[in-house]
Amino acid sequence: MGTLEKGRDADISACVYILKSDIYMAFLRFFSLFLIHITLFTSSCFAGDPFVNYTWEVSYITASPLGVQQQVGLFFFFFPLFFYLFVHLLMWVIAINRAFPGPFVNVTTNNNVVIEVLNKLDEDLLMTWAGIQLRRNSWQDGVLGTNCPIPPNWQSTYQFQVKDQIGSFFYFPSLNFQRAAGGYGGFIINNRPVISLPFATPDGDIIIMIGDWYTRNHSDLRKTLSDGKDLGMPDGVVINGKGPYRYNNTLVPDGIEYESFEVHPGKTYRIRVHNVGISTSLNFRIQNHNLLLAESEGTYTMQQNYTSLDIHVGQSYSFLVTMDQNASTDYYIVASARFVNESLWKRVTGVAILHYSNSKGKATGPLPDSPNDFYDKTFSMNQARSIRSNGSASGARPNPQGSFKYGLINVTDVYVLKNEPLVMIDGKRRATLSGISFVNPETPIRLADQFKVKGVYKLDFPNEPLTGSPRMETSVINGTYKGFMEVILQNNDTTMQSYHMDGYAFFVVGMDYGEWTNSSRGTYNKWDAIARCTVQVFPGAWTAILISMDNVGVWNLRAENLDRWYLGQETYVRVVNPEITNKTELPIPENVLYCGALKTMQKPQKTSSATSITGGISKMFFTLLMVLFAAVSNFC
Incomplete structure (x- = not known):
């Protein structure tokens, strides 16, 4: 090669080097700006509210908590039919990540909790969070009135914030009597470090x-x-x-x-x-x-x-x-x-x-x-x-618990919910509240509202017990947003009952034996009643609770006794903000499941695990980075 060719090649190499350097520096400047924007975006969205992630596989294991021995002999391996029948007679326990009870969730007030659940059972599954108030987010409540169940071999992600809460709670499967087989675990919400115990x-x-x-x-x-x-x-x-x-x-x-x-x-x-x-x-x-x-x-x-x-x-x-x-x-x-x-x-x-x-x-x-x-x-x-409540203690916020003067608030709605011994309705033995045995709809109530599906439920739950024959219906309480509801739980059965309400902590202001009357209000504790989410009602007695209706959504009010719950002793309280705003309820999740009248909207199950918002940003960032590198390489 002559001197001229060598010089020309050198000039071209220098030009390419300079070109690459300029592109490289431009890319670095763009990359830095992009990184700054992403950092600012994620900081503004998630500053002070960290994410806590869990991955659960819900499956059966065989166990014998009370010492009932269960073994599989070689005989059954040679005769698959007998083996199949034998396995279905074993004591199945529902485990999470092969553990019974499941792992306990340990978070701090205002944390964002992300729990990916893979259903490895042979039936539908929903996980619910007893006592976690899920502010503005009944979409994640994990009961049939708000969520379609997770089918077998499907994965779904729960994402919610434990907003302004502390304390001791637990989670469990809400469908098909599954809690009787396990699937439960503890849920701890700790104080923030700035608020002392x-x-x-x-x-x-x-x-x-x-x-x-x-x-x-x-x-x-x-x-x-x-x-x-x-x-x-x-x-x-x-x-x-x-x-x-x-x-x-x-x-x-x-x-x-x-x-x-x-x-x-x-x-x-x-x-x-x-x-x-x-x-x-x-x-x-x-x-x-x-x-x-x-x-x-x-x-x-x-x-x-x-x-x-x-x-x-x-x-x-x-x-x-x-x-x-x-x-x-x-x-x-x-x-x-x-x-x-x-x-x-x-x-x-x-x-x-x-x-x-x-x-x-x-x-x-x-x-x-x-x-x-x-x-x-x-x-x-x-x-x-x-x-009683400790009125001088701080809860999740710096202000004392006793600063909410619930005893001075005017009641806007009164419901007397009476349960009685099991009854026969249309040939079926059922449990009732105020003469109504609840029937879960094929399309969850909250989804029906979102997509304006008519005829799913009736907003006509009675304020007082029905006087006629009991009936099976999907009847829902119409809660008044920012109202103050008084609920009297009257237990005319012969067994102890307890009742739970999702989405709220209510004030337990009174309980006594006999029938509740208007004069019973004179015995209410209007100063330091305990605020909780599950309360007992003694047989032949009543318990009165007060609820500040400030959490928009559709919330389950149920007997916590599984037999009564399974047989229909529940209803839902529907709380809607009449003003059109996106500040009082979070939007429908992207991964929501569809069923009933909306089942055609359900997309096929993805093989990859669901990702959180931050995970999606990371993937988008990585993809854009690869595209930019490829563009630079091709250009040079």
Whole structure:
């Protein structure tokens, strides 16, 4: 090659180098500006409200919490039909990520929670969040009135903010009696660091999930109810998915796995207890230890010592317990059935172990005594009345809890919801509220409103119980936005009931035996009533609650007893802001599922996992980056 050609090639190389350098510098400037804009955008959207992500696979596992042995022999592997039949007779437990109970959610006030749920069950699934108020976001409530179920082998993502809440809650599957098979776990919302606790920071946190348990599968239990039969007495009580410690060689067989909690002497622990059972009220107690009640379902309580506390189905409490006993032995933790014939129900007792780190021996002797109602029929009700809000404590915000003067607010709507013994309607045994047995629509109520689907429900739930024959309907309460609703829960059944309302914490202002009348308002607590989301109603008695209707959406009001809920003892409260605004309710999620009249809108399931907003931004950013690099390379 001659000198001229070499010079020309050198000039061309220099030109290309300069060109590439200019493009490269332009790209860097563009990239920097783009990065700044993205940073500003994400900062403005999510500053101070971090995301907490979970991925759950909900599936069956085989387990024997009460010691029922289940094994698969080689015989069945050679005969697939027998194996198939045998497997379907096993005790299936619903697990999350192969764990029962499921993993506990641990977040802080105002966190954005993203939970990706993969349904590996053989039936539809919805997860609901007991007590999490889901401000402006009933789309994520996880009940049939607001959500289409997640089909088998489908994945769906729940995304919500735990806005201005603290406390102890739990989650569980809301469909098909599935909670009777597990699928539940604890949900903790912590204070922000800038807001102090109304007690010294505990040395540890312990979650205890108690509940009655049947050895029959949940599908068998719901078939029993559908056939018009009672479930009968439970087979036992489980604590954190495990059976009782063998405190009695006759009542408790050998070889049962039990729960044990190790603690250190002199330390104080926050013990969060949830009754996640089916229908049995349980008395909770720890041998020789005082339970200092500190919080209930998001409200700090006046701190009072109890030797035991009745915890009804769906309720949650947290206690401060100081390990102030000697360590000569371990100590019993007990959850036993209440308001039953104790001689027949002795086996329906859960027993775990409190193990001091320097303990010198196993727990022995009789269990600590349960309350004796023989001489005091009002013991449990008076105990419930003694639970009051701590008006001087801050909750999720700096202002004291007692600053909301609920007793001075005028009531705008009154509903008397009466439940009675099970009745026959159109040949089916059903449970009712005010003479109506709720029928879940094929198209969820909130979706029907969004897409103006007519005839899905009736906005005609009566203010007072019906006087005629009971009927099965999809009848909904018309809640007044920013109104103040008084609800009287009248229990004319013979069993203890508890009721829960999604989306709200309500004030429990009164309870008493007999029929509620207008004059009963004179007994209301209008100063420091506990605010919570689940309340008990004693048989032959009433409980009154007050609700500030400030959360737009469609919210489930139900019996927390699973048998009554399954048979129709529920309704929904529809709260609509009459003003056209996007500030009082979040928009419909992009990943919403469609069913019923809207099933044709459902797109096929994507094979890849759903992504959050921040994940979508990351993918968009990466894609644009690759395009820019490709453009530069092609140009040069």
